[in-house]
Amino acid sequence: MNKLSLPVVLAAMCLSACSGGGANSEKLIGSWTCDGPSRPNMEFKAGGLYLKDTLGDPNSPQASGRASTEINGTYKIDGSSVTMTPTQFRLAVEPQDLAIFLQASHGGQGRLTHIRGTTFELAPGKDQTVMSFKFEGNSATFQVTKLIDAEGKEVKHPNGAWKPFECVKSSSGSKP
Numbered sequence: 001m002n003k004l005s006l007p008v009v010l011a012a013m014c015l016s017a018c019s020g021g022g023a024n025s026e027k028l029i030g031s032w033t034c035d036g037p038s039r040p041n042m043e044f045k046a047g048g049l050y051l052k053d054t055l056g057d058p059n060s061p062q063a064s065g066r067a068s069t070e071i072n073g074t075y076k077i078d079g080s081s082v083t084m085t086p087t088q089f090r091l092a093v094e095p096q097d098l099a100i101f102l103q104a105s106h107g108g109q110g111r112l113t114h115i116r117g118t119t120f121e122l123a124p125g126k127d128q129t130v131m132s133f134k135f136e137g138n139s140a141t142f143q144v145t146k147l148i149d150a151e152g153k154e155v156k157h158p159n160g161a162w163k164p165f166e167c168v169k170s171s172s173g174s175k176p
Contacts, residue, residue, distance in 0.1 A: 070092075091120045139166060
């Protein structure tokens with residue numbers, strides 16, 4: 001008789017409890033390349049963890065729009081909706097924007113920390129993103145349905161609704 005190790009048993013338990021389990025959880029696990037705002041790449045891992053990175057837009061009029069980001073966090077699935085809660089934000093800023101971010105990291109709020117060079121870390125607040133998703137073969141359409149800022153306030157899209165974006169699954173991911 002084979003015995004399962006405690007980490008394997010805990011990981012299996014967390015797969016159901018942490019990510020909501022079920023068929024949608026299994027389909028969501030893996031790496032996704034998306035065409036949406038900031039061209040995000042998302043990786044959903046078994047056990048309810050995710051990684052999302054975005055490329056900055058060099059043509060953005062705002063320094064924050066030019067910065068590339070890497071976000072780690074947890075997710076929970078409820079039907080065809082996923083709630084993503086970040087636990088770590090890292091930003092890579094453009095060299096021309098370094099002074100702006102350095103000034104922000106030394107002033108007031110204390111959420112922004114300079115790591116080294118052009119890399120910063122932003123302490124998460126009450127941020128949360130809820131997205132609906134629909135699978136079609138090896139692709140999915142995601143649409144933000146609720147966005148909560150660091151202070152816990154809902155952010156409304158200026159035009160009424162967040163635009164859906166398409167993602168293609170590039171790998172099926174790995175289980176813990």
